[in-house]
Amino acid sequence: MYGLNHVLARVYQVTAGGERRLPPTRAEASEALLLYSLNLPAGIDLTDRVNVDQSASRLTVTVKDMTTRQMTAFAERAEAWLTTNAPRSMAAKATGPVVIFSALSDRNARAMVQGDLWSLLLISACMVLVLRSLKLGLISIVPNVIPIVIGYGIWWLAVGQLNVVGTIAGSISLGIIVDDTIHFLTRYRRWHASAA
Numbered sequence: 001m002y003g004l005n006h007v008l009a010r011v012y013q014v015t016a017g018g019e020r021r022l023p024p025t026r027a028e029a030s031e032a033l034l035l036y037s038l039n040l041p042a043g044i045d046l047t048d049r050v051n052v053d054q055s056a057s058r059l060t061v062t063v064k065d066m067t068t069r070q071m072t073a074f075a076e077r078a079e080a081w082l083t084t085n086a087p088r089s090m091a092a093k094a095t096g097p098v099v100i101f102s103a104l105s106d107r108n109a110r111a112m113v114q115g116d117l118w119s120l121l122l123i124s125a126c127m128v129l130v131l132r133s134l135k136l137g138l139i140s141i142v143p144n145v146i147p148i149v150i151g152y153g154i155w156w157l158a159v160g161q162l163n164v165v166g167t168i169a170g171s172i173s174l175g176i177i178v179d180d181t182i183h184f185l186t187r188y189r190r191w192h193a194s195a196a
Contacts, residue, residue: 003059004033004049011036063098067161068109071102105164112167113152116174120144123178127185136185143181148174 005022011032013020023029033054037046050057066074075094083091123144128137151173155166 002062004046004057007036007046007049008032066102068102068105068163069161071098072106075099075102108164109162109167112164112171113162116148116167116170119171119174120148127182130182131185131189133189136189140181140185143184144174144177147177 008029009020009022012023012028015032015035016023016028023032033046040046048058061078063071063074078094079092120141124137124141127140128134131137131140148170152162152166152170155169156162159166
C-alpha cells in the first residue's frame with residue numbers, strides 16, 4: 001500500500017527524528033507536506049498522490065495475482081469497509097486497470113456465453129429454413145451444442161474459470177462447428193434426395 005500518509009510519515013521521520021509515524025498535528029502535517037513539495041525537483045509534484053487543491057488523495061494498493069472474481073470481490077470488500085469505517089467524505093470507488101479489466105472481463109465472458117446460446121438458437125432456426133426440414137434442423141442442434149459444451153467443460157476443468165480467452169475460443173469454435181454442420185447436413189440432404 002502506498003499513499004500520502006506514507007510520504008508524510010517518511011518526511012516527519014527525517015525532520016523530527018525517531019520512528020516513522022504520521023505528524024501528530026495538522027500544522028505539522030502541513031509543514032511536512034510543504035517541505036516535501038518544495039524539495040521536489042522541477043517538474044515533479046505530488047499530483048500523483050493528491051489533487052491540485054489538496055482536498056483528496058490517492059491510495060495505491062498492490063495485490064498479488066487474482067482471478068477476475070477474486071479481484072471484484074476484493075474491490076467490493078474494500079469499498080464496503082471504507083463506507084462503514086471512514087467519514088462519508090472519504091467514500092471512494094476502487095479504480096485502475098486491474099479493477100476495470102476485471103469488471104470488463106466478467107461482463108464480457110457472460111455476454112459472450114449468452115451470445116453463443118442465442119447464436120445456437122438462431123443458427124438452428126436458419127438450418128430448419130435452409131434445409132426445409134424441421135427434423136434436420138433439430139438434429140443440427142446436437143453437433144453444434146456438444147462440442148461447445150465439451151470445450152467449455154474442459155476449459156473449466158483446466159483453468160477453473162471462464163475468462164475472455166475461453167469465451168473467444170468458444171465463439172470461434174462455434175463458427176467452425178456450425179460451418180462443418182452445414183456442409184455435412186447439406187451433403188446428407190443431397191445424398192438422401194438422390195438416393196430416393
